Amino acid sequence: MKRTLTLLLALLVLTSAYSQRRVQRETPTKPQTSGEFTGGLGLSWFDGKPYYLLNISPEIAFGKIGIGLDVNLRIGVNDGKIRSEDWNEFYDFLRAIRYVRYGLKGDPFYARLGALDYARLGHGTIVYYYKNNASYDDRKVGLEFDVDFGKFGFESVFSDLKRVGVFGLRGYVRPLKFTPAGGIPIIGNLEFGATYATDFDKDAIAHYDTVSRKIVRDWDRPDIFGFDIGLPIIKSKIFGWDVYFDYMKFVNYGSGIAYGTNLEFRGLGVLNIGAKIERRNFGDQFLPSYFNYFHEVERFNLRDTVNATSKLQALRKAKKTSGTYGELFITILGQLQIVGSYQQLDATPESGTLHLDLQMPQVLPTIVFDAGYDRRNIKNFGDVFRLDERSLLYAEIGYKPVKYIVVSMLYQWTFKPVRTDNGTKYEVQKRVEPRVSFVFPFGKK
Structure with a gap:
């Protein structure tokens, strides 16, 4: 009987993962705006020990407020005791709140506490699509806080409220708004901004010394200052068009500039x-968008007993170059959404950086499909879709036999942090999970 129950629970992986997917795959162009209640039972293993899993993970979005919880109780199959490691410090209770937010990025007032999925400052030349979680097993509680007073304002990001980490702050002013010229079309919205960002994590200054063959932490911290100018040419309910210019400088390293344009059509x-x-x-x-979706893994990764790769080492070795960055998003009927971006440096063949998102939750009534893919240091076209230490992948395809049940298969390629005395080693973590999820939506889409 016990064996039969265990097998059934293994098949019915009724965890919070479906709910987390909806939030984690929430993109900058389509944030979560409705509510769901997801929960159930499952089976998980830690260090070879099986645990029954009881999960409650509601997501609530009403008005400008959004809340997502992730409460997991793991009970030992053999001893019937709750896994103490999940609840042995105050920070564990904070992590049960996946996020609390008010407003959306770009609103006059925006705040988000918890997991940061697409944190960015300004035009993204310093902080862009930064994620404070390398994986579900390495969750952190971070903060985004932005206020726009009309004539001036600020944006901020802090990656971890428990341990020091990435910090960024951008202030901006629209000087003509203080004068009668502020009412002039186009020029009246001229904006000047200044940004400061850094990483206070001790591993941000770590590197492998080839002489002593030891890991040392004595390099200059990656402190970055930036100055930007932005000018909205068209700003209406249907069309948006702006141009901008950014200058960025690492305090003890190099500098760079970026200039471009944003176009938007809302049909x-x-x-x-x-x-x-x-x-x-x-x-x-100099490296662009230094704090991005790979930063938590790139910062410092212990390869073996002493050898390691360091993002600061890559920064110090970077050569003078130029390149192009492009981004495109398409949303059809508020359902099918495609987001893609790519960067390529002119003189560096292995510099391609790709980001892809595809969501189609209700395009077909009974099919659910969701995928996300990131890859860095792309060499050529044949190297785009290889899975290795330069890749992040999430894909789930599901079928709805009835309205509130999703039967799906998940495949995830991410990184698992392994803490050691010398630092953190990030190992590739592959996850394949069949699922049966109960999802009860509420609120208006």
């Missing part, structure tokens, strides 16, 4: 199209 909820094209020119010892 009354039927078809939305957005495009961004940017030209980049960098000096020696």
Whole structure:
């Protein structure tokens, strides 16, 4: 009987993962705006020990407020005891709140506490699509806080409220708004901004010393200052068009500039199209969008007993170059959404960086499909879709036999942090899970 029950629970993986997918795959162009209650039972293993899993994970979005919880109780199959490691410190209780937010990025007032999925500052030349979680097993509680007073404002991001980590702050002013010229079309919205960002994590200054063959932490911290100018040319309910120029400088390293334009078409909820094209020119010892979706893994990764890779080492070795960045998003009927971006440096063949998102939750009544893919240091076209230490992948395809049940298969390629005395080693973590999820939506889409 016990064996039969265990097998049934293994098949019925009724965890919070479906709910988490909806939030984690929430993209910058389509945030979560409705509610869901997801929960159930499952089976999980830690260090070879099986645990029954009881999960409650509601998501609530009403007005400008959004809340997502992720409460898991793991009970030992053999001893019937709750796994103490999940609830042995106050920070564990904070992590049970996946996120709490007010407003959306770009609103006059925006705040988000918890998991940061697409944090960015300004035009994204310093902080862009930053994620504070390398994987579900390495969750952190971070903060985004933005206020726009009309004439001036600020944006901020802090990656981890428990341990010091990535911090970024951008202030901006629209000087003509203080004068009668502020009412002049186009020029009245001229904006000047200044950004500061850094990483206070101790591993942000770590590197492998080839002479002593030890890991040392004595390099200059990656402190970055940036100055930007932005000018909205068209700003209406249907069309948006702006141009901008950014200058960025690492305090003890190199500098770079970027200039580009954003275009947006909003077709009354039927078809939305957005495009961004940017030209980049960098000096020696400079990397663009330093704090991005790979940063938590790139910062410092222990390869073996002492050898390691460090993002700061890559920064110090970077050569003068230029390149192009492009981004495109398409949304059809508020359901099918495609987001893609790509960067390529002119003189560096292995510099391609790709980001893809595809969501089609209700395009077909009974089919659910969701996928996300990121890859760095792409060498050529044949290297685009290889899965290795330069890749992140999430894909789930599901079928709805009835309205509130989703039977699906998940495949995830991510990284698992392994803590050691010398630092953190990130190992590739592959996850394949069959699922049966109960999802009860509420609220208006």
